[in-house]
Amino acid sequence: MNNNNSNNIDIIFTTLNSRFSHSSLSLRYLFANLKELKNSAKILEFVINSQTQTIVEEILAYKPKIVCIATYIWNATDVAEIVKYIKLISPNTIVALGGPEISHLPHRVNFEKADYFMFGEGEISVYNLCQNVLGGVRPKDKIIQAKPVEFDKIALPYDYYTDFDIKNRHIYIESSRGCPFTCEFCLSSIDSSMRYLPIDVFLAEIDKLWNRGARSYKFIDRTFNLKISYAKAILEYFLVKDEDYFLHFEVIPDNFPDELRELLKQFKAGSLQLEVGIQTLNLEVAKEINRNLRIQKIKENLAFLDNETKAHVHIDLIVGLPSETIESFSSNLDLLYSLSSGEIQIGILKKLSGTTLNRHDEIHGMVYNPNPPYDILQNNLIQFELMQDMKRFARFWDIVYNSGNFVKTSKLLFKNGKVFDNFFSFSKWLYKRSESTFKISLDRVAEYLFEYLSKDYDEELLVKTILDDVMLIEGRKIPPFLKKYKKYEKDFIQIEQSRANKRQVLRKESDEE
Incomplete structure (x- = not known):
């Protein structure tokens, strides 16, 4: 976020995102509202399942006085480990945790080594904490409860997406906060009031991002x-x-x-x-x-x-x-x-x-x-056994249906409109057959679908349907298990010729331009 020498960094804002392509909007909000403390702060972002000791090494290399960590359901366990290591290695470093996994009691992960828990929206409360700690005044209460901020009064975070973020990551933005609905399973229902930024202010922020090249x-x-x-x-x-x-x-x-x-x-x-x-x-x-x-x-x-x-x-x-x-x-x-x-x-x-x-x-x-x-x-x-079946059902549903890799083949699977019943049977069979729900290659899924559907459909229809699905994406190769069906070799050749012709047309159009 700045070019300061690491020795000048008093405040680290950090989190572990669920993927590299994600970016943390909350950290940028905190940074944007640091006022005079910005020059002594830095944002560090990591990805879950990274080595926690390596993360701690990178954080402590700046010798920060305060480390603030945004904590969510997907990174809570990693955060607890990071807090433990920071306090073991650098006990005088103040660690403050915030985010949805912190703001509500009881904590179901052990965060007791942290110095402060920041409840609620942190744009103002985190600045106050940092100002106090750096000024030599440590709040007595471990829990710091913040009121909802005036959304149109706080500093906005969008200038603090880097050029690297804009080129490589999703840019997260918000025009409103709150949700008027009260669905009990959802954390958004806790804040039932709706707060909007003035539309001209928000569009001006989008415009700045657009002009910097943001497209996602x-x-x-x-x-x-x-x-x-x-x-x-x-x-x-x-x-x-x-x-x-x-x-x-x-x-x-x-x-x-x-x-x-x-x-x-x-x-x-x-x-x-x-x-x-x-x-x-x-x-x-x-x-x-x-x-x-x-x-x-x-x-x-x-x-x-x-x-x-x-x-x-x-x-x-x-x-x-x-x-x-x-x-x-x-x-x-x-x-x-x-x-x-x-x-x-x-x-x-x-x-x-x-x-x-x-x-x-x-x-x-x-x-x-x-x-x-x-x-x-x-x-x-x-009951537990059926719930386990449903968790595997959800995973296989992603692999087969939501992936979009088997659009035509799925229709064969969902015959007679019995989507759930047919996919549940397939899911049970697939788990028994593969003994796994992860790291199943596209070719292997195609082969399993062929094997399972063979009891209801003839060979020619299955070969052509699966081939159409798998080869829809440019660059894919014919699944090895299909190559043994020599009688359909002409279909394989037609696909390769069709692709070659398409490439020739595109190349010709490009040359003409």
């Missing part, structure tokens, strides 16, 4: 299409751009008026991804968790997104909600598949600290993993 934006607003005038202004900003870009929004499924639809229809393929939170389509289950559902509106809007836009739609569905049977989940999945060709993300219920899900524990026999990610182990309707 992930909006973290929980309800992007709640305030239609705001959503329209943002979409209109990007629609006039000639260059390629990628936008990700989280949207509520029942609020797509005509004026918003007209804008969404104008985005070209590959430029827009919409994350649609469904979670359940069972009205009784939704009522149980304080989630409002307008089923008819949801159906209409999913059909609109599927048939009239080129947006990539990502739909969330949860396994293990209180009072939801496996039969109810099955109906949800079958219906969603019939409504949308988009990605259906099957998530396993997690009990996050700060939510009110625990009120269901005794009534519904909810048993959760005590360690991150706090996923459900069983309840009175889905």
Whole structure:
């Protein structure tokens, strides 16, 4: 964030992102609001599953007086290790933890070695802590509770994305904070008030990022299409751009008026991804968790997104909600598949600290993993063995369906509209056959699909269907197991010739330009 010599760095802001392509918006907010202390601070970002001792080595190389770590469900265990090492090696270094995994008690990971826990939005409270500590005054209370900030009064973080970030990482941005809904499984429901930046201020920030070359934006607003005038202004900003870009929004499924639809229809393929939170389509289950559902509106809007836009739609569905049977989940999945060709993300219920899900524990026999990610182990309707089956189902669903690698083959798998039942049977068979849910190559998945579907379909159809799927992407090679089917060699040759012809056309067009 600056060019200071390491000896001048008093404050380190750090976290472990879940992927290298991710960047931390929260750290940049903290840095942006450090006022006169900015020149003595630095942001360091790491990735989960890195060597924690190496991370500590890099942090302590700056000899900081204060280390502030953003803590989340995906990095909580690593953070606890890092805190332990920092306090062993440099006991006088003050360690303050913040973020969603810290802001709610009880802590389910042992963070006791940390000096301070920063609850809530930290833009002001972290600055005050750093100012006090560097001034020789250490707060007595270990827990520092912050009030929600005035969103339009704090300094914005976007200038502190580096050129490297803009070139290599997703740029996270937000135009609003809060969520008006009260879904019990979600931390966003804790902050029910909506706070917006003035739209001209926000668009000016986007414009600066755009002019620096940013083309991949992930909006973290929980309800992007709640305030239609705001959503329209943002979409209109990007629609006039000639260059390629990628936008990700989280949207509520029942609020797509005509004026918003007209804008969404104008985005070209590959430029827009919409994350649609469904979670359940069972009205009784939704009522149980304080989630409002307008089923008819949801159906209409999913059909609109599927048939009239080129947006990539990502739909969330949860396994293990209180009072939801496996039969109810099955109906949800079958219906969603019939409504949308988009990605259906099957998530396993997690009990996050700060939510009110625990009120269901005794009534519904909810048993959760005590360690991150706090996923459900069983309840009175889905016992442990079946829940394990469903976790494998979710993993295989990602590999086969959500990956987009087997679009045509999946349709063979989902015959008669029985999406859940057929995929559940396949998932059980696949786990027994592969004895794994990870590190299964594309060729191996294709071979397993061929083997499994051979009982219902003839050889020629399977060879051609799987070949069409696998070879859709330029650069892939014919799976080795298919090469033994010599009688279809002409199909292999046709694919190679088609690719060669396509390359020749592209090369010719390029030469003519």
